Amino acid sequence: MIDIIEIIDETQKMNITDEILHKLPNWFGIESSIQEYMKDVRDKIFYAAIFHGKVIGFICLRHVNPFTAELFLVGILEEFHRQGIGCMLIGAAEEYLTKNEYKFFMVKTVGDSSDDLYYARTRAFYRNVGFFPLDEFKEIWNEQNPCLIMVKTLS
Numbered sequence: 761m762i763d764i765i766e767i768i769d770e771t772q773k774m775n776i777t778d779e780i781l782h783k784l785p786n787w788f789g790i791e792s793s794i795q796e797y798m799k800d801v802r803d804k805i806f807y808a809a810i811f812h813g814k815v816i817g818f819i820c821l822r823h824v825n826p827f828t829a830e831l832f833l834v835g836i837l838e839e840f841h842r843q844g845i846g847c848m849l850i851g852a853a854e855e856y857l858t859k860n861e862y863k864f865f866m867v868k869t870v871g872d873s874s875d876d877l878y879y880a881r882t883r884a885f886y887r888n889v890g891f892f893p894l895d896e897f898k899e900i901w902n903e904q905n906p907c908l909i910m911v912k913t914l915s
């Protein structure tokens with residue numbers, strides 16, 4: 761059985777981010793980016809997925825403005841993919857966002873002009889949970905990592 765719990769403690773948020781992202785090298789292969797993420801998650805809403813007392817995934821949300829929140833980061837250990845845990849984390853996030861009257865939920869990810877097969881899976885997940893592609897920008901990250909902005913409305 762999987763539990764989704766909110767993490768408040770900043771050190772705990774950093775440690776979970778550290779552990780999970782280092783175990784997902786196909787998506788998070790750049791050490792300096794992981795270090796940045798570890799700092800950036802501290803002041804953000806954060807939920808962890810727990811299985812038998814062990815953290816197996818998390819989701820982190822960024823306040824953009826009173827109407828829009830961003831899915832800042834999500835990661836689940838690979839052996840637990842395709843078991844509905846991503847959907848559970850999105851569910852917890854959206855419960856928080858609707859309670860706090862956000863209208864839009866956005867996410868930035870690698871767009872489909874990239875041939876990265878791992879991010880193709882990530883986009884399939886985002887589509888499945890209701891995000892639609894808005895536009896792709898090569899200027900936000902770089903030519904090799906075209907940044908696709910996806911969005912969904914919250915009700």
Ligand SMILES: CC(C)(COP(=O)(O)OP(=O)(O)OC[C@H]1O[C@@H](n2cnc3c(N)ncnc32)[C@H](O)[C@@H]1OP(=O)(O)O)[C@@H](O)C(=O)NCCC(=O)NCCS
Pocket residue numbers: 784787832833834835836837840841842843844845846847848869881882884885886888889
């Ligand atoms: C993206 C991620 C969070 C999805 O979590 P998950 O627990 O595997 O997703 P779910 O099991 O809830 O999937 C829900 C639906 O999304 C779609 N989906 C998820 N993964 C998919 C894949 N690899 N290929 C195609 N569709 C996929 C499916 O429709 C799936 O439903 P189904 O399994 O009944 O067909 C997880 O794969 C992950 O941690 N990926 C690596 C990190 C990452 O991509 N982070 C985002 C970048 S910031």
